[in-house]
Amino acid sequence: MKYDTIIIGGGLAGLTAGATLSKSGKKVLLLERHHKPGGCATTFKRGDFIVEVGLHEFSGIMENGTVPLILDILGISEEVDFQQIPEFYGIYSDRSQFVVPHGYDNLIKALSDKYPEDAKAFRRFAKLVDGIRKEGVRLPASPLKLKLIYPLMPLMFPSLVEASKHTLGSWLDKHITNENAKLDLLGHISWWSDDPYKLSMFYFGLVFSGYMENGAHFIKGGSQTLSDALAGSMEKHGGTILLGKQAEKIITRNGKVTGVTLRDSFNKSLDPVTISCDNIVANLAPPLVPALLDEPHANALKQKISSYTRSISFFCIYLGFNTDVTKYGVKYYSNVIEAEGLKSLKDVYPNLKGDWSKRSFVLIDYGKVDAGLAPAGKSEGVVLAVDYIEDWENLNEEEYKAKKEEVAQMFLERIEKQFPGIRDAIEYYEVGTSKTIQKYTSNPGGSVFGYAPTKEQSGLNRLRDNFLIPNLYFASAWTFPGGGFEASIIAGFMVASKMNTDKIWSERDAEEYRDARIVKLTGRKENAGSSIELSFEKPKGFKHEKGQHAILTLMNPKVTKLDLPYRRLS
Numbered sequence: 001m002k003y004d005t006i007i008i009g010g011g012l013a014g015l016t017a018g019a020t021l022s023k024s025g026k027k028v029l030l031l032e033r034h035h036k037p038g039g040c041a042t043t044f045k046r047g048d049f050i051v052e053v054g055l056h057e058f059s060g061i062m063e064n065g066t067v068p069l070i071l072d073i074l075g076i077s078e079e080v081d082f083q084q085i086p087e088f089y090g091i092y093s094d095r096s097q098f099v100v101p102h103g104y105d106n107l108i109k110a111l112s113d114k115y116p117e118d119a120k121a122f123r124r125f126a127k128l129v130d131g132i133r134k135e136g137v138r139l140p141a142s143p144l145k146l147k148l149i150y151p152l153m154p155l156m157f158p159s160l161v162e163a164s165k166h167t168l169g170s171w172l173d174k175h176i177t178n179e180n181a182k183l184d185l186l187g188h189i190s191w192w193s194d195d196p197y198k199l200s201m202f203y204f205g206l207v208f209s210g211y212m213e214n215g216a217h218f219i220k221g222g223s224q225t226l227s228d229a230l231a232g233s234m235e236k237h238g239g240t241i242l243l244g245k246q247a248e249k250i251i252t253r254n255g256k257v258t259g260v261t262l263r264d265s266f267n268k269s270l271d272p273v274t275i276s277c278d279n280i281v282a283n284l285a286p287p288l289v290p291a292l293l294d295e296p297h298a299n300a301l302k303q304k305i306s307s308y309t310r311s312i313s314f315f316c317i318y319l320g321f322n323t324d325v326t327k328y329g330v331k332y333y334s335n336v337i338e339a340e341g342l343k344s345l346k347d348v349y350p351n352l353k354g355d356w357s358k359r360s361f362v363l364i365d366y367g368k369v370d371a372g373l374a375p376a377g378k379s380e381g382v383v384l385a386v387d388y389i390e391d392w393e394n395l396n397e398e399e400y401k402a403k404k405e406e407v408a409q410m411f412l413e414r415i416e417k418q419f420p421g422i423r424d425a426i427e428y429y430e431v432g433t434s435k436t437i438q439k440y441t442s443n444p445g446g447s448v449f450g451y452a453p454t455k456e457q458s459g460l461n462r463l464r465d466n467f468l469i470p471n472l473y474f475a476s477a478w479t480f481p482g483g484g485f486e487a488s489i490i491a492g493f494m495v496a497s498k499m500n501t502d503k504i505w506s507e508r509d510a511e512e513y514r515d516a517r518i519v520k521l522t523g524r525k526e527n528a529g530s531s532i533e534l535s536f537e538k539p540k541g542f543k544h545e546k547g548q549h550a551i552l553t554l555m556n557p558k559v560t561k562l563d564l565p566y567r568r569l570s
């Protein structure tokens with residue numbers, strides 16, 4: 001039995017690559033170690049709240065935007081309902097309150113009204129970020145073509161050339177005189193990085209313009225809706241998704257990959273299985289791949305990525321409120337609570353790296369859009385701050401829990417101070433750290449954007465999709481074009497398009513992998529309230545005796561909406 005492609009990891013890039021290759025007729029198998037597809041783009045249920053794990057603001061949802069086009073090609077545009085967020089963000093600081101609106105003209109006006117001395121620089125800023133996206137889309141994907149046009153780059157791609165010379169901080173310092181204006185413009189820095197003086201102007205411009213042009217968006221029902229739609233598209237076109245299956249070895253022979261050995265993630269006593277394939281897409285983080293490879297490939301990859309640094313992670317307090325929190329003064333969807341005493345852009349990094357009790361953070365109020373996460377009359381939010389795994393290392397379980405709670409209480413006190421009364425409206429809260437993100441996505445350090453989007457690791461310097469073994473491809477937030485929802489989907493689509501034209505395919509083998517332990521769903525009954533009864537075919541030889549239980553993993557990703565992956569039968 002052989003698959004054309006095996007995809008390791010069901011994050012957005014893996015799912016998009018899987019759906020695109022399946023649509024073009026390839027026989028694709030996707031392995032995801034978690035019990036639901038999506039990686040960072042997932043939700044989970046708590047009481048009557050659907051808790052969003054990793055989407056706050058989606059960039060690039062615009063007419064002729066690449067992501068809408070990809071969803072269209074995959075036939076799932078109708079399944080994903082993008083809700084436009086009213087404004088980019090509002091910032092509460094020592095300065096007067098400031099709202100960053102959507103739209104370049106609105107942005108220039110808002111900034112120029114407050115800081116007229118820098119009006120010219122704001123126009124220049126808007127022109128540059130707009131140019132970065134427009135030119136970025138036109139940039140040839142082929143390294144050979146890029147080499148050929150290299151001497152003409154300043155003429156053909158002036159914004160990209162200008163951006164490539166700068167970090168965001170260095171560009172702002174060169175053109176904008178008022179430090180307060182820079183702080184207002186960068187209140188949302190943690191959407192990208194912790195340090196404006198390291199953040200690539202190219203990467204920043206690419207994403208920022210994707211928010212400016214047609215506004216930032218949220219997905220009704222949460223990001224799981226998108227992941228499920230991608231998974232559904234892949235299955236509809238004949239692809240196979242195995243959840244709860246972890247790739248533990250990439251088999252290589254004569255300098256090529258030939259298969260994957262996988263193991264059940266939840267029952268390690270089961271024997272591993274090896275499946276052959278023509279080629280592989282690694283959606284899992286590249287730093288995890290050497291452990292799956294034989295020498296000399298493992299060492300070659302380690303060497304290649306040894307100097308790369310990881311992006312930030314997030315500390316999240318997921319919040320369920322028993323009411324709409326607008327009444328407590330929460331005005332915006334993204335409410336940036338800036339630390340007291342920031343005077344210049346140079347203070348941003350020390351603050352985000354510093355004391356928890358003073359760190360700037362964001363409160364997202366999903367209730368400002370038709371988010372479909374909370375029941376009528378209630379609302380959902382999340383507190384989000386930059387986080388580093390180093391802060392959580394060397395703690396035993398008790399110490400870790402206690403520290404998590406201590407830090408959470410600091411932030412809850414600060415939202416209460418900003419929005420008096422809000423604390424009493426909290427019906428549910430749960431805390432996730434970089435360690436939690438690492439645990440559920442396997443991304444080292446809980447990195448949310450793969451490799452840090454620094455000047456040295458972005459644009460043409462970003463890790464490419466195919467550099468180690470001819471038929472081993474990489475597609476994730478860690479690779480070109482970068483991290484985030486939009487970029488990861490584009491990475492998945494680009495890799496599939498490239499693979500389709502590469503010489504990496506052999507004769508088709510029709511046999512499918514069958515897990516003998518899969519049992520058929522025979523009935524589904526919705527009861528009053530929110531419970532659903534599922535009936536399954538009895539596995540061969542299964543005889544129920546008192547005290548025994550069976551663990552069922554639901555195979556159809558759409559069923560994960562129930563959030564009932566495992567239930568005891570007795």
Ligand SMILES: Cc1cc2nc3c(=O)[nH]c(=O)nc-3n(C[C@H](O)[C@H](O)[C@H](O)COP(=O)(O)OP(=O)(O)OC[C@H]3O[C@@H](n4cnc5c(N)ncnc54)[C@H](O)[C@@H]3O)c2cc1C
Binds near residue numbers: 033057246283448
């Ligand atoms: C809390 C949070 C907030 C965020 N907010 C935003 C936002 O507002 N806007 C935005 O654009 N981006 C945001 N992001 C970033 C964005 O979600 C990610 O950059 C993007 O979803 C990553 O996609 P990916 O394809 O790299 O895969 P990942 O999501 O990293 O998934 C990789 C998958 O591979 C699987 N895997 C790993 N190893 C194996 C193995 N050996 N075998 C099988 N499977 C394996 C993992 O289980 C995982 O599901 C946020 C992320 C987080 C965590």
